[in-house]
Amino acid sequence: MSNGTTTQPQQRVDAPPGEHWRKMAIGFGVPILIAIAFWFSPHPEQLTDQAWRMFGIFVATIVCIIMAPMPMGAVTIIGMIATVLTGIVPLAPSADNPGAPYALVGFGNSTIWLIVMAFLLSRGFIKTGFGRRIALFFVSKVGGHMLGVGYGLGLADLVLSPAIPSATARGGGIMAPIMKSVALTYDSEPGPTSRRAGAFLSLVVSNSNSITCAMFLTAMAGNPLIASLAGELGVEISWTTWAMGAIVPGLLALVVVPLVIYLIYPPELKKTPEVQTMASDELKKLGGMSYGEKVLGATFVVLLLLWTVGDLVLGISATTTAFVGVIILMVFQVLTWEDIIREKAAWDTMTWFAVLYMMATALSAYGFIDWVSEVIAGSLGAL
Template sequence: MPIDPSSAAGATRSPEGQRPPDPPQTVPPVGPQEPSRERHEVGWRAFIWRIGLPVILGAAIWPLPSPGGVSTQAWHMLALFVATILAIILRPLPMGAVTLLGMLAAVLSGVVPLTAPKDDPTAPYALMGFANSTIWLIVMAFLISRGFIKTGLGRRIALFFVSLLGKKMLGVSYGLAVADLVMAPAIPSATARGGGIMAPIMKSVAEVYDSRPGPTARRAGSFLAINVGQVNAITCAMFLTAMAGNPLIASLAEQQGVEITWARWALGAIVPGLVALVAVPFVVYLIYPPELKETPEVVSMARGELRRLGPLSSGEKIMSGTFILLLLLWTVGDMVLGIDATTTAVIGVAVLLLGRVLTWQDIIAEKSAWDTMIWFSILFMMATALNQYGLISWVSDTIAGSMGGLGWVPALIILCLVYFYSHYLFASATAHISAMYVAFLGAAITLGAPPLLAALLLGYITNAFTSLTQYAGGASPAIFGTEYNTVAQWWRVSAVAGLVSVTIWLVVGSGWMNLVGLA
């Protein structure tokens, strides 16, 4: 059987009713995996040009005269911001290290102080992001998602839906899609869901029919791999806590006077997201069909794995109850009980600690959460400084002015499409968000678009473009790494599927948000 029964970890129970923890080396990381030393470290020549180009670009922008209406302080922050974004793309060092250097440069150059100025506590300062509640929301969500993986609940959910819908290959793709959708609200790492949970099960399904990278890939694996990537991008768009960049979007939108709560984000996304989850896999099935259409053995495989897992452990039961509690509080807690999304996430982590699903060692060992906090906080600080220093409004006005007399509807469509397809130039969703989101949102608002509608549409499209290329971010690199698809196959199919997805978000999404009063 392609899935090793030992991986189910269901044969024995600890006294508390949880499965014994896997050996440390077998526990999949919740967030993006840190490359190994051999993979990450580059030669000195490559390191010098990767770090040198951003420094040269920043140094070139710094002394230039700032345009009319832009202060020198804003221009200098732009120079540091552009250099930091380019370094994130070129990756001479991990993202956290790159942003830390950018923050240091901003402090040493006097562009921002390290701590809040006593004479103006509202002014931007280097450490301001670390006190931002939205950033703590995503950190807590990373910790919660560790419970899904540690208890095995995430894998059980995926196998369950495959066992229900897996008689046909298209049904397998829908089963994986529903499983991803169920886990998305509480697992903010696209890589953990798509690459750590869904991709191994997808690969096991393919191997049931001896579909492996190479000559037999088109039997099943090629179709399923692209579908897992496309679905992951859609589910990331459906919840504020489904992708690490979404809370950054909410924070940047707030700087434009737009409040995006967990419930608002989910309400706006539910209908277009469900439509996309139905339509996109079917489109991929039409333009890139698997050779095998009937897959009865997959149902037997999934049911056999579920039998080996046995009944829910106490850890899985606590994780399930915590997940339901989180969904309830995220949906109505702010409106009814006055409990915001971040407080809800902290409650979830506390329950998992008290229920012994997570240990304090699990908390402090979750490197992805703390790494995300660092780069997230620093990029938030830089974006805030650019906005408060007046540069974002100048860029937004410039973009809006270039569109002449266009009404806000065609202008918003153009902005969304440019924002979507420009992701071919980015290898990081975070870099793209930081560089373009707030300026495009500002331009849309200036042109008369309803602020919340524009903010949500650009946010949803941010997630949709993460499946465009094999380096686009999210789960794409991990899924492409299964080697079922060539670069040409991935780009060709994803270009069509991506266009379908973004059309659904624009057309169905706009209509739905207008209907429910979000426009």
């Protein structure tokens, strides 16, 4: 008899091959030896055993991430539990010392959640095709010359960067396919024909992506972490503060860098009227803005308004604003809950960011960061 539920067939789990165990032995063996060396080695007298050993586990975790015996999130979780098992930090807040760092502190940090929400917002841009529409629009307007194509792609990246915090999602998911379409329009592919257009455009897109990553607090996953660590030292950096500080050098770089690339690594093709036609034709194929694009566009405007004036006038933090944006997209069914839970990059980033944030917080609380700062400042004083 059936009770109305379906039983999933059992999946056979075979033992990992020998190569897996060799990779694990090397990938974990070296970091473990590093942690042990720090644990038993002498340290500067200005530091406590706790600070020095925390630094050892931190270095071992970074080395393990580089050697990659397991995915980054899994490695950082192991590093976090290592700090707990060795007594460096407790798992949860201590009633006796509530202000002390603890292992799960990063998972409740508002900056980490800002990163997660921004990743979810970027899913909306990719899902609806709104990001691609924006990029095609700029190319269709300034794409009559190869340098103009480069500027058009840079402008599109600039517009998208406040709401898409992943250089990979923005550069690889949206800009790269359009750049490739432009190159293929002139039969420019990797190899002998790359210098026609593709090589130049690849350099422009990658460099423009790096520039826009630095221009907004929500343009790259690492930026909120910088702001959070600065906040621990009494320096408050809001979304608006970051943008005001970065907008001038960022815009200058977006103007100068494509021109420099054009001069030192010029494309063989200079005039590109076909690109404008291609972009215009692609826009026509897309037709009018879909329901999802309209909702996303309106949400994007709301986000920019709240990010720029929300914390100054209304007292709304950047993280709260990002939550509001995701909620709007869910209410209007642009994003579903399935989209939310399937956004692996967001939850993976949250995991390893939270752990690394905890380690950085502990190093700061135990005096290691202050000691390193004094050492660096002292060594640079004569200069």
